[in-house]
Structures are given as C-alpha cells and as structure tokens.
Amino acid sequence: EAGVAQSPRYKIIEKRQSVAFWCNPISGHATLYWYQQILGQGPKLLIQFQNNGVVDDSQLPKDRFSAERLKGVDSTLKIQPAKLEDSAVYLCASSKTGTATNEKLFFGSGTQLSVL
Amino acid sequence: KQEVTQIPAALSVPEGENLVLNCSFTDSAIYNLQWFRQDPGKGLTSLLLIQSSQREQTSGRLNASLDKSSGRSTLYIAASQPGDSATYLCAVDSGGGADGLTFGKGTHLIIQP
Numbered sequence: 001e002a003g004v005a006q007s008p009r010y011k012i013i014e015k016r017q018s019v020a021f022w023c024n025p026i027s028g029h030a031t032l033y034w035y036q037q038i039l040g041q042g043p044k045l046l047i048q049f050q051n052n053g054v055v056d057d058s059q060l061p062k063d064r065f066s067a068e069r070l071k072g073v074d075s076t077l078k079i080q081p082a083k084l085e086d087s088a089v090y091l092c093a094s095s096k097t098g099t100a101t102n103e104k105l106f107f108g109s110g111t112q113l114s115v116l
Numbered sequence: 117k118q119e120v121t122q123i124p125a126a127l128s129v130p131e132g133e134n135l136v137l138n139c140s141f142t143d144s145a146i147y148n149l150q151w152f153r154q155d156p157g158k159g160l161t162s163l164l165l166i167q168s169s170q171r172e173q174t175s176g177r178l179n180a181s182l183d184k185s186s187g188r189s190t191l192y193i194a195a196s197q198p199g200d201s202a203t204y205l206c207a208v209d210s211g212g213g214a215d216g217l218t219f220g221k222g223t224h225l226i227i228q229p
C-alpha cells in the first residue's frame with residue numbers, strides 16, 4: 001500500500017514570495033490533514049478536510065494561507081505572501097474515516113520550507 | 117484548550133537499557149492517545165494507539181500505558197537499541213476525529229552503541 005505522498009521535499013523562498021505544497025493521501029482515505037511543525041515543536045493542525053469539505057481550519061492564518069481538496073483526493077496548501085515565521089516542515093496526513101476513535105493517522109515525509 | 121507536555125525533552129542512554137518516556141495532558145476528556153516516532157527529515161510513524169477505555173497497548177519491545185484520570189501516559193521501551201534513536205511524540209485526540217491531534221514537543225532519544 002502506497003503511503004502519503006508529498007512534494008516538494010524542500011523549498012527555499014524569499015519573504016513575500018508565494019509557495020505551494022502538494023499532498024496525495026493513501027488511496028481511499030476520506031480525511032486529510034495539513035500540519036505545521038516548527039523546529040523543536042510538535043506538529044500543529046492547520047486544516048482538516050473530510051472528502052472535499054473543510055472540517056476545521058480554525059488555526060489556519062487565512063490572510064496568507066489557503067488550502068483546497070477539490071476532488072476529495074489530493075490537496076494543495078498555498079502560502080502567499082510568505083513570512084520568515086512560516087519557516088517550518090509542512091506535514092500532510094490522512095486517515096480512513098476521520099471519525100472513528102481508534103483510527104491511526106498516516107503521515108507523509110513533509111515539505112521543509114525555509115523563508116529567507 | 118488541551119495542552120500536552122513531554123518529559124524529558126532529551127534523553128541519552130546506553131544500548132540495552134530499559135527506559136520510560138512521559139506524557140501528560142491537561143484535559144482528561146480524550147478519545148485516544150497516540151505515540152509517534154519521528155526520524156530526522158522524515159514524517160511521523162504511528163507506534164501505538166490507546167483508546168480512552170484502555171489501560172495499555174503493546175507492540176514488540178514497546179508498551180504504552182494510559183491513566184486518563186490523572187492525565188498521564190508512559191511509553192516503555194525495553195532493551196533499547198541504537199535503531200530506537202529518534203524523537204518520540206505523544207498526541208491526544210480530544211475531538212473524536214475532528215479538530216485533529218494535539219501534540220507534545222517530543223522527547224529526543226539517543227541510544228549509545
């Protein structure tokens with residue numbers, strides 16, 4: 001079974017530029033999550049999709065971050081314009097239903113973003 | 117708001133020792149607690165998931181316990197090996213699937229050969 005795929009692996013941009021990350025979850029997984037992990041911290045949830053609908057985006061800085069999952073499969077996370085404090089690893093995760101209480105999350109390898 | 121704390125932040129032990137990693141959380145109304153492993157430059161791998169009605173889960177040399185009433189969990193690693201070196205993260209599900217997981221900052225573990 002293929003895992004969660006993310007690209008690119010690394011990205012270096014200057015502040016005020018834009019950047020986009022892509023994620024393809026495990027086949028058949030209804031729920032997709034984007035997490036931000038700043039160095040030395042645990043991951044923080046940015047947005048959660050159930051199929052192509054948003055379940056929770058309360059911690060997404062909506063003035064600069066946007067995300068979509070148009071066909072309920074793969075997803076794109078965009079930052080425009082980027083700030084220095086956006087430097088982090090962006091992790092995508094998926095789970096089968098997103099509603100079961102005994103359901104594990106499966107994570108991709110992440111995209112490491114450096115904003116200069 | 118749920119907060120998760122992990123102690124210690126870093127740990128270095130000789131190969132072969134048994135060790136315990138600690139996790140505490142502030143709100144005992146949880147659905148489950150998960151332990152993850154993160155290798156440098158990699159994503160997270162789920163190790164164990166304990167549902168709120170369970171007391172412990174075991175997988176190989178790993179044993180995780182949960183005391184929901186006191187807001188604590190431990191991850192016990194038996195007969196540690198250099199390959200166990202990684203960051204171990206504790207995460208709590210307070211929303212039954214919604215709201216995502218709340219993570220601690222992790223314990224950075226080094227097993228000396």
